[in-house]
Amino acid sequence: MTERPETLRSDRLRLDDFLPYRLSYTSNLLSTAIADTYQAMFGLKIPEWRLMALVAEAPMTQLQVGARSGMDKVTVSRAAAALVGRGLLARARNDEDRRSHHLKLTPDGEALYARIVPKALDLEKRVLAGFDAAEQAQLDDLLARLAESAARVMLRVESET
Amino acid sequence: MTERPETLRSDRLRLDDFLPYRLSYTSNLLSTAIADTYQAMFGLKIPEWRLMALVAEAPMTQLQVGARSGMDKVTVSRAAAALVGRGLLARARNDEDRRSHHLKLTPDGEALYARIVPKALDLEKRVLAGFDAAEQAQLDDLLARLAESAARVMLRVESET
DNA sequence: ACATAATAGTTGCAAATGAAACTATATACG
DNA sequence: CGTATATAGTTTCATTTGCAACTATTATGT
Numbered sequence: 215m216t217e218r219p220e221t222l223r224s225d226r227l228r229l230d231d232f233l234p235y236r237l238s239y240t241s242n243l244l245s246t247a248i249a250d251t252y253q254a255m256f257g258l259k260i261p262e263w264r265l266m267a268l269v270a271e272a273p274m275t276q277l278q279v280g281a282r283s284g285m286d287k288v289t290v291s292r293a294a295a296a297l298v299g300r301g302l303l304a305r306a307r308n309d310e311d312r313r314s315h316h317l318k319l320t321p322d323g324e325a326l327y328a329r330i331v332p333k334a335l336d337l338e339k340r341v342l343a344g345f346d347a348a349e350q351a352q353l354d355d356l357l358a359r360l361a362e363s364a365a366r367v368m369l370r371v372e373s374e375t
Numbered sequence: 376m377t378e379r380p381e382t383l384r385s386d387r388l389r390l391d392d393f394l395p396y397r398l399s400y401t402s403n404l405l406s407t408a409i410a411d412t413y414q415a416m417f418g419l420k421i422p423e424w425r426l427m428a429l430v431a432e433a434p435m436t437q438l439q440v441g442a443r444s445g446m447d448k449v450t451v452s453r454a455a456a457a458l459v460g461r462g463l464l465a466r467a468r469n470d471e472d473r474r475s476h477h478l479k480l481t482p483d484g485e486a487l488y489a490r491i492v493p494k495a496l497d498l499e500k501r502v503l504a505g506f507d508a509a510e511q512a513q514l515d516d517l518l519a520r521l522a523e524s525a526a527r528v529m530l531r532v533e534s535e536t
Numbered sequence: 537a538c539a540t541a542a543t544a545g546t547t548g549c550a551a552a553t554g555a556a557a558c559t560a561t562a563t564a565c566g
Numbered sequence: 567c568g569t570a571t572a573t574a575g576t577t578t579c580a581t582t583t584g585c586a587a588c589t590a591t592t593a594t595g596t
């Protein structure tokens with residue numbers, strides 16, 4: 215990626231310097247690498263892996279999974295169905311609302327999850343290898359604020375259209 | 376997003392703290408916002424907009440577009456076809472290699488591009504509103520290094536599978 | 537020169553995605 | 567209560583995506 219000039223001209227735009235593009239580019243690179251790895255090693259798709267990770271933290275309904283992860287409810291539904299089908303996920307009756315279920319990992323699911331986590335952490339570690347602790351903290355902070363900011367902008371954009 | 380404890384436990388993983396996930400989450404948020412805006416305002420899909428932005432910088436072949444942007448050649452092909460169909464893009468004969476063409480914007484394409492750029496820069500500005508110059512520079516730097524690192528890790532991952 | 541291999545771009549197909557309609561249950565309000 | 571409205575999750579369908587096979591052209595080796 216090249217240097218952005220100090221003074222921005224407002225009639226041109228270098229795609230390489232355009233934040234949304236760079237974010238997407240970087241994210242896609244990582245996502246693809248991860249998707250391939252998980253598919254090859256564990257037969258899991260990204261939504262399935264994400265669902266497992268969330269439910270492993272704390273059992274929750276599909277709606278909660280969607281809200282936390284930004285996944286579409288259709289995506290969550292299919293991921294859950296696939297995991298239940300493989301015996302990795304259980305739906306526990308929710309007596310407060312019988313439309314939904316509490317999702318949690320089965321023992322098999324926990325076992326698989328336990329095998330995945332070190333791989334995931336290792337991958338993250340490799341990606342972050344060139345970053346010292348301060349930089350990692352900065353990245354954490356910047357990304358968090360960016361997500362917040364993006365969510366805010368997104369709302370405004372929607373209302374303008 | 377929550378605080379990551381100083382000492383990492385290696386058997387658990389909070390999805391909210393997992394870098395690839397956060398990157399993807401943030402990127403998707405922005406991408407969706409942008410995709411909706413461009414589609415509504417200019418009838419452009421993201422690949423079409425990216426192609427325009429690249430070609431506006433300097434005419435190039437489809438292959439070069441793909442190499443620079445990470446877009447699949449199929450995606451580039453379809454984006455180019457759509458833009459040519461709308462009279463926004465021209466394919467100029469490439470005498471050195473008649474399999475490929477030099478792509479450049481038509482006057483109409485330039486005109487549309489000129490209308491898009493301020494919108495894009497404005498959007499970026501809004502997203503980065505809460506970040507001072509130093510933080511923006513940091514973000515630039517961190518993302519660039521992250522992309523590089525991700526590309527490296529991706530290569531290793533592929534060879535391991 | 538001629539066959540073989542490589543490359544730019546397109547097309548066909550199969551998988552992933554998400555909006556909208558649908559089912560079943562829950563809540564609100566007369 | 568009973569009817570209307572909202573919500574959790576599923577299914578259907580249309581769109582988007584990218585790999586693989588294909589066409590047209592170019593480069594290479596003999």
